[in-house]
Amino acid sequence: MKRHLVLGAVSALALTAASPAIAQDVTITNARLVLGDGSAPIEGGTVVISGGAVVYAGPEARTDRPGGTVIDAKGAWVTPGIFATVTTLGLADVSAVGETNDITAGGSPFSAALDASTAINPTSQHILVHKAAGITRAATTTMPSASIFAGQGAIIDLDGDANPVMQARAFQMINLGENGAARAGGSRTAAHALLRAALREAQALAGKPGIPETTEIAKDDEVFLSRFDAEALVPVVTGRQKLYVAADRMADIRAVLALKTEYPKLDLVLVGATEGWLVAPEIAAAGVPVIANGLVDLPETFEQLGATQSNAGRLAKAGVKVAINAASDRDPRRLQQVAGNLVALTRMPGASGMTWGQAFAAISSIPAEISGMGGKAGVLKPGALGDVVMWTDDPLEVGSVPTRVFIAGSEQDLTNHQTRLRDRYIDLDESDRPKAYDW
Amino acid sequence: MYRDKTGGARAGVLITLASALALSACATTGGSPEAASASDGKAAKLAATKPGDPVFASTYKPYPNVATAIRGATVYDGKGGKIENGTVFFSGGKITAVGGPDTPIPADIAVFDGTGKFVTPGIIDIHSHLGDYPSPGVDAHSDGNEATSPTTPEVWAEHSVWPQDPGFTRALANGGVTALQILPGSANLMGGRSVTLKNVPARTVQGMKFPGAPYGMKMACGENPKRVYGGRGRMPSTRMGNFAVNRETWLDAIDYANDPKAKRDLGKETLVGVLKGEILIHNHCYRADEMALVLDMAKEMGYKVSTFHHAVEAYKIGDLLRENGVCSAIWADWYGFKMESYDGILENAAFLQREGACVVIHSDDANDIQRLNQEAAKAQAAGARVGINIPDATVIQWLTHNAAKAMGIAEMTGSLETGKMADVVLWNGDPLSVYSRPEKVWIDGALMFDALNPKTRPVSDFELGQPGEGDVK
Numbered sequence: 001m002k003r004h005l006v007l008g009a010v011s012a013l014a015l016t017a018a019s020p021a022i023a024q025d026v027t028i029t030n031a032r033l034v035l036g037d038g039s040a041p042i043e044g045g046t047v048v049i050s051g052g053a054v055v056y057a058g059p060e061a062r063t064d065r066p067g068g069t070v071i072d073a074k075g076a077w078v079t080p081g082i083f084a085t086v087t088t089l090g091l092a093d094v095s096a097v098g099e100t101n102d103i104t105a106g107g108s109p110f111s112a113a114l115d116a117s118t119a120i121n122p123t124s125q126h127i128l129v130h131k132a133a134g135i136t137r138a139a140t141t142t143m144p145s146a147s148i149f150a151g152q153g154a155i156i157d158l159d160g161d162a163n164p165v166m167q168a169r170a171f172q173m174i175n176l177g178e179n180g181a182a183r184a185g186g187s188r189t190a191a192h193a194l195l196r197a198a199l200r201e202a203q204a205l206a207g208k209p210g211i212p213e214t215t216e217i218a219k220d221d222e223v224f225l226s227r228f229d230a231e232a233l234v235p236v237v238t239g240r241q242k243l244y245v246a247a248d249r250m251a252d253i254r255a256v257l258a259l260k261t262e263y264p265k266l267d268l269v270l271v272g273a274t275e276g277w278l279v280a281p282e283i284a285a286a287g288v289p290v291i292a293n294g295l296v297d298l299p300e301t302f303e304q305l306g307a308t309q310s311n312a313g314r315l316a317k318a319g320v321k322v323a324i325n326a327a328s329d330r331d332p333r334r335l336q337q338v339a340g341n342l343v344a345l346t347r348m349p350g351a352s353g354m355t356w357g358q359a360f361a362a363i364s365s366i367p368a369e370i371s372g373m374g375g376k377a378g379v380l381k382p383g384a385l386g387d388v389v390m391w392t393d394d395p396l397e398v399g400s401v402p403t404r405v406f407i408a409g410s411e412q413d414l415t416n417h418q419t420r421l422r423d424r425y426i427d428l429d430e431s432d433r434p435k436a437y438d439w
Numbered sequence: 440m441y442r443d444k445t446g447g448a449r450a451g452v453l454i455t456l457a458s459a460l461a462l463s464a465c466a467t468t469g470g471s472p473e474a475a476s477a478s479d480g481k482a483a484k485l486a487a488t489k490p491g492d493p494v495f496a497s498t499y500k501p502y503p504n505v506a507t508a509i510r511g512a513t514v515y516d517g518k519g520g521k522i523e524n525g526t527v528f529f530s531g532g533k534i535t536a537v538g539g540p541d542t543p544i545p546a547d548i549a550v551f552d553g554t555g556k557f558v559t560p561g562i563i564d565i566h567s568h569l570g571d572y573p574s575p576g577v578d579a580h581s582d583g584n585e586a587t588s589p590t591t592p593e594v595w596a597e598h599s600v601w602p603q604d605p606g607f608t609r610a611l612a613n614g615g616v617t618a619l620q621i622l623p624g625s626a627n628l629m630g631g632r633s634v635t636l637k638n639v640p641a642r643t644v645q646g647m648k649f650p651g652a653p654y655g656m657k658m659a660c661g662e663n664p665k666r667v668y669g670g671r672g673r674m675p676s677t678r679m680g681n682f683a684v685n686r687e688t689w690l691d692a693i694d695y696a697n698d699p700k701a702k703r704d705l706g707k708e709t710l711v712g713v714l715k716g717e718i719l720i721h722n723h724c725y726r727a728d729e730m731a732l733v734l735d736m737a738k739e740m741g742y743k744v745s746t747f748h749h750a751v752e753a754y755k756i757g758d759l760l761r762e763n764g765v766c767s768a769i770w771a772d773w774y775g776f777k778m779e780s781y782d783g784i785l786e787n788a789a790f791l792q793r794e795g796a797c798v799v800i801h802s803d804d805a806n807d808i809q810r811l812n813q814e815a816a817k818a819q820a821a822g823a824r825v826g827i828n829i830p831d832a833t834v835i836q837w838l839t840h841n842a843a844k845a846m847g848i849a850e851m852t853g854s855l856e857t858g859k860m861a862d863v864v865l866w867n868g869d870p871l872s873v874y875s876r877p878e879k880v881w882i883d884g885a886l887m888f889d890a891l892n893p894k895t896r897p898v899s900d901f902e903l904g905q906p907g908e909g910d911v912k
Contacts, residue, residue, distance in 0.1 A: 093775075094775060094776070094777060094778055094781060095775075095776050095777075096662075096776060096777035096778065097777070097778055125775065126775060129774075129775070250906065275906060278906060295806065295809075296806075297609055297613070297809075297912045298574040298605055298606055298609060298805055298806070299574050299575050299605055299901070299902065299905070300574045300575060300576050300805070301575055301576065301577075302575055302577075304575075305902075305905045305906050305907065306905070306906030306907035306910075307907070307912075308907055308910045308911060308912050309613075309911070309912065310910070310911055329806070330772070330773060330804075330807070331772070333772070334772070337810075337813060337817075337873060340873030340874065341810075341813075341873060343873075343874060344873060344874045344875065344876055347867060347868075347874070347876070348876055348890055348911065349890060349891055349893075350893060350910075350911045351911040392820075392824070393820075396873060397872060397873050397874075398813045398814075398816045398817050398820070398871075398872070398873045399816050399817050399819065399820025399821070399823075400820070401820070401824070417781075417782075418774065418783070418784045418785070421782055421784050422784050422785075422786050422825065425754050425755060425784075425786075425790055426790075426825060428755075428756075428757060428758050428794065
């Protein structure tokens with residue numbers, strides 16, 4: 001009987017999968033509707049998607065007309081898709097299996113020039129699994145390996161179709177903490193010298209007069225900056241591409257903020273910022289958004305001595321724009337759990353957390369805004385992409401999962417390797433045939 | 440005291456230093472070697488204490504506590520029982536009574552109103568490396584894998600535990616963890632002895648050791664040992680090599696056990712302890728097919744596997760695991776990070792429960808140990824979605840009694856039953872909700888954490904004078 005139930009569910013999905021991903025016109029009514037902008041959920045909400053975009057999201061009463069297929073949510077939670085940043089989704093099948101892993105390229109002479117958009121695998125199981133967890137868009141990037149520069153990250157969608165890349169080369173990422181120091185040759189001073197040398201070269205390539213051009217910066221076989229990397233940094237130094245800077249220590253964060261005085265055009269984003277709460281007013285004053293580690297509360301490194309789960313809440317309270325860093329927990333699909341934990345902190349004496357609306361925004365609209373997708377992703381309002389998720393339960397509660405996922409108006413097949421294993425092992429009955437025939 | 444006296448002057452210095460320390464120990468144990476008379480001309484006969492005599496013994500004593508009762512809470516007893524509007528009464532460090540609202544309690548004791556709150560036994564993590572891989576995770580602290588030989592049953596995890604690891608305090612305050620097993624890592628086929636600790640801050644590991652807990656021995660299947668040693672061009676470099684080395688090692692241990700004249704061997708003492716059933720096997724093993732092979736190896740050699748850890752594919756052989764009485768210590772959602780974790784699914788725990796096999800939710804992680812309750816809730820929800828409805832009280836059992844049973848301490852802790860250790864957590868809400876946190880944690884009846892009182896947050900030596908000392912964390 002159980003088997004029947006599950007197979008039924010799968011075949012319904014299979015039908016969806018068989019049809020090409022065409023945006024449907026959909027109206028979802030009777031929802032506990034979350035807009036993603038930090039506001040509280042709306043009871044009896046309606047969202048209307050047409051032509052792949054949201055045309056209405058709000059109280060039921062104010063809709064003119066239900067369009068297309070009408071889905072009665074029967075009070076279920078309906079939210080924008082989760083926007084995950086920073087991730088490596090699509091860049092590895094199994095991270096410990098080197099052949100499948102495009103996250104790092106330690107043997108390459110290139111660093112800043114690496115371009116994640118050239119390697120995204122839209123049918124990676126990680127993408128399929130994370131789509132089934134309600135993540136519809138992600139900022140994904142290679143990670144620093146041969147130098148302090150991670151390379152250029154991309155904004156992707158998770159619909160699994162032929163075109164996962166929404167925006168290639170959306171940001172450059174560097175590390176200016178312990179990791180960057182190690183990559184630069186052993187100290188933070190080396191990392192800062194390398195960064196400044198690289199930005200100077202980029203300025204020269206951008207036409208700034210009076211600066212000599214260097215072909216490469218290298219030591220023995222290790223290339224810290226090739227000419228091609230310097231070229232890749234031109235959009236950074238001219239402010240056309242965001243610069244994500246991973247830093248955790250209070251002093252390191254201050255050093256990042258200080259870059260703005262030397263290079264006023266830098267469009268900075270802090271990543272990690274474990275000790276950010278110690279310099280929250282300075283970060284707020286600089287107007288630098290933070291993709292903050294969510295629940296990191298251990299002095300795992302000497303740059304994280306002040307780690308506390310209250311970091312994100314304290315930063316938000318100080319007026320900093322805070323998204324939750326998807327890389328700070330096991331997998332990006334734990335973003336909802338991390339956000340839920342931040343809500344739980346509001347009940348703990350002495351701790352700082354977030355309201356439910358704030359916490360959900362920190363995994364939807366705010367990371368989208370930081371990624372340059374403000375108003376387009378992570379939010380339900382007219383003109384936004386039609387990324388809508390219906391949930392089994394409160395989406396910040398552990399165990400809550402999507403029942404239906406729409407990306408740009410197309411309902412998604414939520415089948416993946418894990419759901420197929422689940423269906424196969426719904427029982428251990430091999431009385432007729434081995435499990436290999438059960439599919 | 441010193442069997443090996445090579446090394447002349449250097450050893451002499453050591454002995455001089457050691458002798459002052461040894462004096463008091465000798466006086467109390469009466470075990471000093473007989474002094475030879477000067478006239479017979481023989482050297483003094485030196486000897487260590489006998490194999491099996493307690494060494495590195497626990498010095499833990501319950502901290503002062505007051506008789507305490509919690510009333511009006513939802514109580515999960517850790518063995519699948521649930522009491523609404525329940526009362527938990529403990530005194531003298533032990534559970535005195537557990538029952539409904541009518542449970543009699545003395546008038547002159549501390550009483551907490553548990554209305555809207557929940558009580559569980561202290562959470563137990565069967566798989567932790569706190570202390571052995573402490574924070575900060577610098578190389579100088581990397582003490583969890585004696586990765587110099589594929590079999591190191593002679594090493595004991597307790598000798599690597601740094602009691603000042605701030606991770607212990609986080610596990611207490613955020614996770615309600617009152618006991619935990621520290622295991623050696625998985626680089627080796629036989630990684631060494633584990634140690635079970637009370638999660639109390641202490642100056643020494645002996646001050647944390649769980650009195651009366653049996654030792655465990657860590658074993659590891661699969662990728663890690665073959666990668667570590669194969670990468671050095673030595674055996675094992677394959678899964679078949681893993682089994683060959685294991686079997687040879689067990690056969691040697693059996694010979695040792697049968698040879699009354701054998702020279703003392705620390706590694707073989709551990710292995711013989713396993714063969715005699717005194718030391719429990721905790722076997723890191725992801726893949727179903729490998730677990731089945733291990734079970735046959737255990738039968739061949741005459742030992743029992745207590746628990747498969749990281750048993751990502753346990754759901755494929757829940758029947759076999761039930762028949763063999765083996766627990767599976769698992770994560771809720773880890774998957775896909777290495778080849779042998781590729782088939783990880785959220786329904787693992789639920790499928791095991793469906794088969795009647797023993798489920799334990801473990802962390803293997805300094806962060807997840809702070810949220811084992813949430814991991815269990817994820818696993819429960821995954822089951823419910825495919826029609827396997829597991830009661831909340833049973834899910835709590837995964838983190839308490841089942842873990843205690845697999846670690847051999849269920850007679851002492853892991854459930855709220857009269858006479859057991861008063862290891863108790865008061866949660867500020869449903870512990871299977873993301874929105875709930877431990878409000879108070881008692882260990883042997885002593886209030887070791889109270890979210891409402893900042894001075895009850897333990898602060899390790901390492902954190903003194905550092906940014907965020909005493910912060911909420």
